[in-house]
Structures are given as C-alpha cells and as structure tokens.
Amino acid sequence: MSEVRQKAALAQEAASAMNRMTTEQKNEALKAMAAALITRQAEIIAANAEDLTRGRENGTSTSLLDRLALNEERIEGIAEGLRQIVELPDPVGELLEAFERPNGMKIEKIRVPLGVIGMIYEARPNVTVDAAGLCLKTGNCVVLRGGSAALSSNRKIVEVLREALSEKGLPIEALQLIEDSDRASVNEMLKLNGLLDVVIPRGGAALIRNVVENATVPVIETGAGICHVFVDESADLKMAASIAYNAKVQRPSVCNSIETLLVHRTVAERSLAELVAPMRQANVELRGCAETQALLDGIKPASDEDYSTEYNDYILNIKVVGGIDEALAHIRRFGTKHSECIVTESGANAERFLQDVDAAAVYHNVSTRFTDGFEFGFGAEIGISTQKLHARGPMGLPALTSTKYRIYGSGQIRG
Amino acid sequence: MSEVRQKAALAQEAASAMNRMTTEQKNEALKAMAAALITRQAEIIAANAEDLTRGRENGTSTSLLDRLALNEERIEGIAEGLRQIVELPDPVGELLEAFERPNGMKIEKIRVPLGVIGMIYEARPNVTVDAAGLCLKTGNCVVLRGGSAALSSNRKIVEVLREALSEKGLPIEALQLIEDSDRASVNEMLKLNGLLDVVIPRGGAALIRNVVENATVPVIETGAGICHVFVDESADLKMAASIAYNAKVQRPSVCNSIETLLVHRTVAERSLAELVAPMRQANVELRGCAETQALLDGIKPASDEDYSTEYNDYILNIKVVGGIDEALAHIRRFGTKHSECIVTESGANAERFLQDVDAAAVYHNVSTRFTDGFEFGFGAEIGISTQKLHARGPMGLPALTSTKYRIYGSGQIRG
Numbered sequence: 001m002s003e004v005r006q007k008a009a010l011a012q013e014a015a016s017a018m019n020r021m022t023t024e025q026k027n028e029a030l031k032a033m034a035a036a037l038i039t040r041q042a043e044i045i046a047a048n049a050e051d052l053t054r055g056r057e058n059g060t061s062t063s064l065l066d067r068l069a070l071n072e073e074r075i076e077g078i079a080e081g082l083r084q085i086v087e088l089p090d091p092v093g094e095l096l097e098a099f100e101r102p103n104g105m106k107i108e109k110i111r112v113p114l115g116v117i118g119m120i121y122e123a124r125p126n127v128t129v130d131a132a133g134l135c136l137k138t139g140n141c142v143v144l145r146g147g148s149a150a151l152s153s154n155r156k157i158v159e160v161l162r163e164a165l166s167e168k169g170l171p172i173e174a175l176q177l178i179e180d181s182d183r184a185s186v187n188e189m190l191k192l193n194g195l196l197d198v199v200i201p202r203g204g205a206a207l208i209r210n211v212v213e214n215a216t217v218p219v220i221e222t223g224a225g226i227c228h229v230f231v232d233e234s235a236d237l238k239m240a241a242s243i244a245y246n247a248k249v250q251r252p253s254v255c256n257s258i259e260t261l262l263v264h265r266t267v268a269e270r271s272l273a274e275l276v277a278p279m280r281q282a283n284v285e286l287r288g289c290a291e292t293q294a295l296l297d298g299i300k301p302a303s304d305e306d307y308s309t310e311y312n313d314y315i316l317n318i319k320v321v322g323g324i325d326e327a328l329a330h331i332r333r334f335g336t337k338h339s340e341c342i343v344t345e346s347g348a349n350a351e352r353f354l355q356d357v358d359a360a361a362v363y364h365n366v367s368t369r370f371t372d373g374f375e376f377g378f379g380a381e382i383g384i385s386t387q388k389l390h391a392r393g394p395m396g397l398p399a400l401t402s403t404k405y406r407i408y409g410s411g412q413i414r415g
Numbered sequence: 416m417s418e419v420r421q422k423a424a425l426a427q428e429a430a431s432a433m434n435r436m437t438t439e440q441k442n443e444a445l446k447a448m449a450a451a452l453i454t455r456q457a458e459i460i461a462a463n464a465e466d467l468t469r470g471r472e473n474g475t476s477t478s479l480l481d482r483l484a485l486n487e488e489r490i491e492g493i494a495e496g497l498r499q500i501v502e503l504p505d506p507v508g509e510l511l512e513a514f515e516r517p518n519g520m521k522i523e524k525i526r527v528p529l530g531v532i533g534m535i536y537e538a539r540p541n542v543t544v545d546a547a548g549l550c551l552k553t554g555n556c557v558v559l560r561g562g563s564a565a566l567s568s569n570r571k572i573v574e575v576l577r578e579a580l581s582e583k584g585l586p587i588e589a590l591q592l593i594e595d596s597d598r599a600s601v602n603e604m605l606k607l608n609g610l611l612d613v614v615i616p617r618g619g620a621a622l623i624r625n626v627v628e629n630a631t632v633p634v635i636e637t638g639a640g641i642c643h644v645f646v647d648e649s650a651d652l653k654m655a656a657s658i659a660y661n662a663k664v665q666r667p668s669v670c671n672s673i674e675t676l677l678v679h680r681t682v683a684e685r686s687l688a689e690l691v692a693p694m695r696q697a698n699v700e701l702r703g704c705a706e707t708q709a710l711l712d713g714i715k716p717a718s719d720e721d722y723s724t725e726y727n728d729y730i731l732n733i734k735v736v737g738g739i740d741e742a743l744a745h746i747r748r749f750g751t752k753h754s755e756c757i758v759t760e761s762g763a764n765a766e767r768f769l770q771d772v773d774a775a776a777v778y779h780n781v782s783t784r785f786t787d788g789f790e791f792g793f794g795a796e797i798g799i800s801t802q803k804l805h806a807r808g809p810m811g812l813p814a815l816t817s818t819k820y821r822i823y824g825s826g827q828i829r830g
Contacts, residue, residue: 101791114803114804115773115803198803216627218634218636218802243828246829332431359819361822362819363824364821366823367827367828370829387633388613388633388817389633403807404774404777404808405775407777412780412781413781414790
C-alpha cells in the first residue's frame with residue numbers, strides 16, 4: 001500500500017476517536033502543541049536549516065527561501081497562532097435545529113467534524129502548524145502534504161506536534177504528514193474518496209488548478225483573487241485614491257489585493273493623474289487601456305491577458321469605463337469572485353453593485369484588503385473560499401464542520 | 416461552439432437577471448408553469464408517447480418505461496409539485512448575519528442564488544419539472560441533461576415551461592435543456608467551470624459515480640444508500656420487526672430503504688425467525704452470514720459483495736453481530752453515510768450509536784425511510800446529499816443557495 005493511502009486510512013480510523021474528544025481535551029492538546037514548538041525550537045530550526053541549505057543549492061529564489069525560513073521569532077508567532085485557536089469557540093456539537101414532527105419523532109441537526117481533511121500546500125512550515133491546529137480544534141483528522149522543499153522542517157514539526165497530542169490523550173494518527181515528495185503523491189490524495197472527506201488546496205494558482213482539475217474528493221477552492229476597485233462618477237476622489245492605493249500597495253502579494261482599477265470616464269478625464277499619483281510614487285507599474293494611455297504619460301498597454309492575471313506584485317491595470325454597467329461587465333468577465341469594491345457617493349449605484357457583483361465579498365467605500373478571517377472577526381482561517389458551495393469568503397472554524405441529523409423515536413414507521 | 420457550452424453560457428448570462436427577481440415574480444412564474452403543464456397536457460402526452468414507442472422498440476424494461484410514462488394523473492401530480500414549491504419560503508435575500516467591526520465597517524452575510532446549476536438525471540420527465548421549479552424558486556438558472564430516452568417529453572415540457580417564464584417576465588434563458596443525447600455531452604458539462612457553479616447528479620449508482628469521477632465543477636453527491644438497521648440486545652422485538660420490515664419492504668427501490676439487518680447474537684439465537692417472519696411472508700429474498708444460515712433454513716450466503724450492494728429490490732442481507740462495536744464496524748465498512756438505525760431500549764447504546772455513526776441521518780427506534788424532505792418537513796427536495804460539504808441529508812431550498820458578504824464603509828483602509 002502506498003504511503004498516501006496508508007496514512008489516510010490511519011487518519012480515517014482515528015476519526016471516530018477525534019469526534020469524541022471534548023473541547024477541553026482539544027484545547028489542552030493545542031496548548032501542549034504551542035508549548036512543544038517553543039521547547040523544541042532548536043531542533044525545528046536545525047531541521048529548517050537543512051531545507052534552507054538544500055533550497056540554496058537548488059537555486060530557490062530569495063522570496064521563497066524567506067517564506068520557508070524559521071527563527072525563534074517566527075516560531076513564537078506560529079505558537080501564538082495555536083494559542084489563539086484555543087480561544088475560539090468550538091463549533092462541534094452545536095445544536096443547529098431541533099424540532100418535532102407530527103408523528104412524534106424528534107429531529108436534531110448538530111455540527112460534526114468533516115472527518116479527514118487533506119491539505120495540499122507549498123513550502124511554508126507555518127501552514128503545517130496552522131492547518132493542524134484548525135483541523136484538530138474542529139475534531140477533524142488531517143493529512144498534510146506540504147511542498148517538498150520544506151520536508152525536513154515539516155517532519156520535525158509534525159513529530160513535535162504528535163508528541164504533544166499523545167501527551168494529552170489525543171490519537172496521534174489524527175495528524176499525518178505525507179513525506180513522499182513525488183508529485184504523484186498529490187494526485188493520489190486527490191482521488192482518495194472514502195478516506196479523505198475533503199481536500200483544501202492552499203497556494204498559488206497552479207497548485208489550486210491542479211487540485212480542482214484532478215480531484216474526485218470534494219474540494220474547497222481557495223484563494224485566487226483578481227479583484228477590482230471601481231471609482232464611480234460621484235466618488236469622493238480622496239477616498240478613492242486612498243482605497244485604491246491601499247488595495248494595491250499595502251500588500252500586493254495576497255489574494256485580496258487588486259489587479260485592476262476601473263475608473264468612470266468623467267473622473268478619469270478630470271483627475272486620473274491625481275488618482276494614481278500615490279501609486280506612481282510607490283513605483284507601481286501601470287498598464288492601461290487606450291484612454292488611460294492618452295491621459296497618462298508612459299503607460300504600457302493593458303491586454304485581456306493582463307486583465308486575467310493575478311500579478312501579486314506592484315503592477316496595476318487601469319481601465320476607463322463609461323459607467324457602472326461597463327464596470328460590472330468587466331468584473332463579470334475577468335473577476336474571480338473574490339473581493340470587489342465600488343467607491344461612490346451614489347446610494348443607488350452602491351446597492352446595484354453590491355447586488356449584482358457575484359463575489360464572496362463586495363465592498364462599498366472600503367478597501368478589498370479586509371477579506372480576511374481576523375479582519376472579519378472570525379479569527380484564524382484555513383483559507384478564503386472562492387467557490388459557492390459549503391463556504392464562501394474567509395473560512396472560520398464552522399467551515400471545517402459538517403452536520404448530522406439525529407432522530408429519536410418510539411417505533412415510528414412510514415405509511 | 417458545442418450545444419452544451421452555448422446553452423450554459425446563455426444560462427450564465429441570465430444569472431444576474433434571475434438574481435434580481437422578487438419572490439412574487441418567481442412564484443407567479445411557478446404558478447404559470449403549473450397551469451401551462453395542465454393546459455398543454457395533450458401535447459406533452461403526445462411527445463411522451465414518442466419516447467415510449469422508441470423505448471419499446473429498443474427493448475426498454477417495463478419498470479423503466481413505467482418511470483418514463485406520463486398521463487393526466489401524473490401531470491397533475493407534477494403540476495401540484497410546482498404549486499407546493501410556491502408555498503415554500505424563498506431563502507434568497509435572507510440576512511444571515513449583520514455585525515459592525517471596530518473600524519466602523521458594517522458586514523452583512525446574505526443568501527444568494529448559487530448561480531447556474533447543472534442537473535444530470537435519468538429518463539424521468541418529472542425530474543425535469545421538479546428540478547426546474549426548485550432551481551428557479553431559488554433564483555438560479557438551470558441546465559438540464561435528462562436521460563435521452565425521455566428527450567421528446569423533455570423537449571416539449573421545457574418548451575411549455577419556458578413559455579410560462581416568458582409570460583411572467585422571467586428570462587427564458589434561465590432554463591436550458593441539453594438535447595445532445597451523446598454521453599460526451601454529459602462529460603462536457605462536468606468540466607464547465609466558470610459556466611456552471613455546481614452539478615447535481617440524480618439517479619443510479621453508475622450515473623453518480625461518473626459525475627463524481629469526472630467533474631471538475633463542484634458536485635453535490637446524492638443518493639447512493641446502503642443503509643442498515645441494527646437490532647440491539649435490549650431491543651423491543653415487536654418494534655424491531657416492524658421497523659426492519661418497513662425499512663426494507665415499504666419501498667425497496669429508494670435510497671433510504673435498508674440492504675442489511677444487523678442482529679445482536681442474543682436476539683438472533685432467541686428470535687431471528689420471528690424477527691424476519693414478515694419479510695419472508697413478503698417474499699423478500701434473505702441472504703445471511705454463517706450464523707444466520709445456521710439459525711434459518713434455506714438462506715443463501717451473504718458475501719462482502721452483497722454487503723456492498725444497493726439492491727433497490729426485495730433482497731436483504733442478515734448478519735449476526737456480537738454487539739454494538741461489531742455493528743458500528745460493519746456500518747463503517749459498508750455503509751454509504753446515508754441513513755442508519757439502532758433499535759434498542761438502552762439509552763447508552765442509542766447515544767453511542769447516534770454519536771459514532773458517520774451518516775447524514777442516524778435514527779433511534781425509527782425507520783430509515785424518513786430521510787426525505789417532506790418527512791422532515793422541508794418540502795420538495797432536489798435530492799439527499801450523502802457528502803459532507805455544503806449540505807447533508809435531505810436538501811431543502813437553502814441547499815440551492817450560497818452566501819455573499821456585503822461590506823459598507825466610509826473609506827476604511829487596512830493598516
């Protein structure tokens with residue numbers, strides 16, 4: 001039996017035991033996990049150094065090495081993440097509905113763990129801890145498959161976390177790490193119906209596409225964000241400039257930052273230069289439609305391919321539109337249903353935009369950068385769902401649960 | 416462009432208009448659809464006769480021809496189904512959460528349509544109307560792909576329904592029928608990410624397996640039911656016999672009927688013959704484990720393959736078990752997470768069973784036959800979900816919706 005199938009089967013066998021764990025037991029384990037990461041940080045940093053050395057030898061880029069690197073401060077941040085999960089309410093066991101039918105049977109709908117969650121992600125050891133914490137808090141087992149460049153770090157981290165689980169009486173088989181670094185192990189995971197209840201990809205567009213295209217296990221699609229700010233005719237110009245700047249520049253590498261600024265023609269003709277002045281100062285590369293090119297000097301053309309690209313970088317497309325209809329059509333065509341914003345003083349246009357845009361989060365006069373579990377007040381999140389089934393937007397702990405009907409009777413049969 | 420892609424694109428274009436329809440507009444259209452089915456029933460019955468003739472020529476089985484056949488009484492029943500959907504509350508627009516964050520932005524979570532739903536089903540013209548009604552009531556567009564044996568009926572029915580939509584100002588493109596009877600058209604639908612928001616299969620195990628294995632569009636898996644009744648040591652024997660009989664015999668062709676009866680050894684040794692006497696009278700073919708064979712005359716052996724088969728017929732496996740642990744292990748191995756029942760007078764065993772069994776509906780002293788939208792009081796259902804994401808168990812109208820966050824602010828940016 002392959003490593004993937006064997007470990008998923010062990011996790012599936014542990015699911016029933018995990019489902020029985022009380023909130024207190026799970027919280028004690030999370031605290032022990034946080035403490036163990038600190039106590040054993042020297043071992044973790046040493047294992048991480050192996051990954052970094054291998055990465056440097058393989059010519060890994062500086063930015064990827066930076067995401068991979070662990071030090072005492074980062075480990076403290078990761079441990080603090082686990083402590084914050086302890087503080088979140090446990091959704092498992094919550095009674096969602098209770099009603100009695102005319103035949104006397106009583107029906108309850110309660111929250112239950114999903115079962116076994118497969119996580120597929122890149123070479124980021126923090127995701128290993130974060131995903132383990134969120135899945136275990138919700139009574140799930142988890143099979144982790146992180147990027148192979150982080151294998152030494154992940155192996156050590158999972159060893160440390162499993163010891164903490166065992167110490168607190170949780171089944172260690174609830175936490176599995178796939179060590180097989182062959183890409184085939186990912187594709188095998190994606191077909192493990194019956195052993196995995198859901199697969200959640202976390203990473204770049206290529207990783208997510210591979211999961212969506214090949215999984216037969218249900219998937220929660222996360223992340224890809226081609227987001228827009230539309231500056232309407234009646235927009236407060238100062239507010240528009242501030243929101244657009246924040247949505248692009250504050251952290252361009254994340255999914256809720258924008259890639260394209262849509263500007264009403266009246267505003268563009270009057271004040272486009274003013275609107276984008278802060279971006280130019282921040283050395284954002286601007287690309288634009290023909291009208292934009294006519295209004296601003298030194299702007300490259302923006303093609304349909306540009307409008308379809310999640311840059312995750314200091315690059316912004318600008319498109320002049322005739323009004324809200326054209327803005328909506330552009331978003332419908334190029335958006336990824338993540339986060340969209342209208343800046344307007346018109347209540348009617350705001351309502352129309354909020355109603356018509358099909359996205360997880362639609363903003364009126366607020367930066368798209370707020371689509372985030374902490375910013376919404378949900379706490380740590382497993383990702384931001386861009387699909388419409390099960391969960392949409394920032395996924396708090398309830399997104400890691402399912403439901404079950406329990407029916408109590410006294411011999412009822414169907415007539 | 417293929418028929419499938421073209422029609423899905425038309426449906427996707429109509430999604431925004433459908434999303435704007437009020438409950439009253441949708442209800443008026445549903446009533447007009449019901450009325451039109453009655454007014455034009457002669458045309459529908461004539462089209463259905465073409466399907467029946469072709470079916471007979473192709474040697475279609477009597478039971479399949481029976482499911483395909485329409486007459487005035489059946490059309491009245493189908494129209495009545497639409498009228499019942501009118502009476503159900505419209506979930507779209509429901510405000511699920513509303514809160515304000517410390518920075519002053521106001522967040523609302525509201526129910527929205529899923530968008531475009533692909534329905535893949537067999538040669539049952541009633542499903543055409545039923546699915547159209549449920550999807551349109553929830554503001555969705557729907558692309559129907561029914562079994563090709565019902566094509567003439569479906570074509571006429573959709574023509575009639577679209578006329579009713581148009582009469583009431585709903586976009587006719589919201590309702591699409593795929594006429595291409597090649598199996599490839601199903602497989603093309605399964606990959607229409609971006610045009611279909613979800614695919615729901617409704618039919619036998621092979622149809623569902625094809626959808627689950629090939630879809631890249633999110634799927635709601637429905638239906639397959641290998642369900643069990645476990646008769647515990649302390650069970651009231653009369654109640655157990657009544658529940659087991661009801662769960663097997665009342666309607667064997669449906670997913671919530673049972674395939675296997677698990678009997679505690681003490682009960683089996685004392686009263687197995689009595690327990691299954693009503694089934695024998697009803698000519699249910701019994702298959703059993705070795706112990707069952709020793710206790711009852713003329714029982715065929717039950718193999719693992721039998722335990723894994725959804726008979727949908729008058730056949731029942733019987734297995735003697737040492738107690739609840741063995742019963743739970745059998746259900747874990749062979750169940751499809753649909754509906755499971757324990758008959759017991761032990762509160763502790765009942766709680767353990769309800770807690771431990773991982774299924775959409777778990778029953779204590781009630782027949783599994785109640786897993787049904789009407790029996791639960793939800794009204795018409797699009798299917799019974801056997802997966803854990805999005806919806807589990809009978810899917811009422813809310814299962815055909817997603818959610819969206821609307822955020823209102825005054826220039827908030829992220830620090």
